[in-house]
Amino acid sequence: MENLPSILTPDLGLLFWMLLAFxxxxxxxxxFGFPVIIKMVDERKQYIDESxxxxxxxxxxxxxxxxxxxxxxxxxxxxxAKIMKEAxxxxxxxxxxxQDKAHEESARLISEAKKQIEIxxxxxxxxxxxxxxxxxxxxxxxxxxxxxxxDKSQMELIxxxxxxxxxxxxxx
Numbered sequence: 251m252e253n254l255p256s257i258l259t260p261d262l263g264l265l266f267w268m269l270l271a272f273x274x275x276x277x278x279x280x281x282f283g284f285p286v287i288i289k290m291v292d293e294r295k296q297y298i299d300e301s302x303x304x305x306x307x308x309x310x311x312x313x314x315x316x317x318x319x320x321x322x323x324x325x326x327x328x329x330x331a332k333i334m335k336e337a338x339x340x341x342x343x344x345x346x347x348x349q350d351k352a353h354e355e356s357a358r359l360i361s362e363a364k365k366q367i368e369i370x371x372x373x374x375x376x377x378x379x380x381x382x383x384x385x386x387x388x389x390x391x392x393x394x395x396x397x398x399x400x401d402k403s404q405m406e407l408i409x410x411x412x413x414x415x416x417x418x419x420x421x422x
Contacts, residue, residue: 260268
């Protein structure tokens with residue numbers, strides 16, 4: 251048990267050598283170890299800071315790219331709406347143009363049909379007139395043949411016609 255108190259209370263010599271060994275180790279660590287450790291810790295801190303900066307920059311880039319993507323998507327939607335509007339306008343213009351052309355064509359066909367009907371009507375009227383004239387001549391011929399079958403009737407007709415002609419001349 252005697253050794254036990256010496257462990258708890260070391261001798262002065264032992265204390266001196268322990269202190270000296272501690273100071274040598276501390277000096278060696280302070281001179282050579284701590285600067286390397288501090289340098290490594292600083293480098294690690296700098297690397298972490300740079301990594302955080304790069305991560306922050308990448309995050310900003312990603313946000314910027316996302317905004318650009320959304321802007322491009324919006325622009326594409328606007329372009330699509332514009333193209334759809336132009337296509338609808340073009341379609342409407344083509345339909346309207348086709349309708350106008352159809353109206354013009356129908357008006358032209360109706361006009362041509364009216365002209366053809368008028369031509370055929372005039373031809374029919376001429377034909378009817380010629381038939382009426384021919385029939386009238388035939389009827390008149392028959393009547394005149396009957397009326398002018400004797401000389402007395404012929405003379406009466408000539409006198410009457412001459413009287414009518416002279417009356418007309420007196421009026422003029």
